[in-house]
Amino acid sequence: MDIDKEKLKGLLWAEATSYRADCAGWKGNTEALDEFLGDKTVVEVALELLAENVRLCEGAHMRAIRSLRGDCADLIAERDQLKAENEALLSALKGMTSMYGHCWDLVDGGLLCMQDNVQRFEDAHEVAQKVIAITGKGDQCHG
Numbered sequence: 003m004d005i006d007k008e009k010l011k012g013l014l015w016a017e018a019t020s021y022r023a024d025c026a027g028w029k030g031n032t033e034a035l036d037e038f039l040g041d042k043t044v045v046e047v048a049l050e051l052l053a054e055n056v057r058l059c060e061g062a063h064m065r066a067i068r069s070l071r072g073d074c075a076d077l078i079a080e081r082d083q084l085k086a087e088n089e090a091l092l093s094a095l096k097g098m099t100s101m102y103g104h105c106w107d108l109v110d111g112g113l114l115c116m117q118d119n120v121q122r123f124e125d126a127h128e129v130a131q132k133v134i135a136i137t138g139k140g141d142q143c144h145g
Contacts, residue, residue, distance in 0.1 A: 094130040
């Protein structure tokens, strides 16, 4: 609708305010509004503005905005999933590295897993493999 909406809003508020206040300026405000609207009534203008609002809400730009909002929601969900996977992987890695210095012994220039720590190492390795499998990232190492 091709109408100065700011001017219309000012005129409508002036009329509404003066009418409610039973102000002497009410007649002048009504005449100014009528002159502005020309041959249209307030009801016709209101109906045209409502129709324009519906068209704007259903237009291509609003569909694009809704689509972008959906994309953002998908990206946020993916980010949260990756964050959870990262935390799980970090926890599994901490499990492996926290025992590394206590599990191995240097024998004849090579590392040897001490017998009493083999199960501890296997358990930590299994947790790490499960996390890798759950996250679906990388190849699982088979020992």
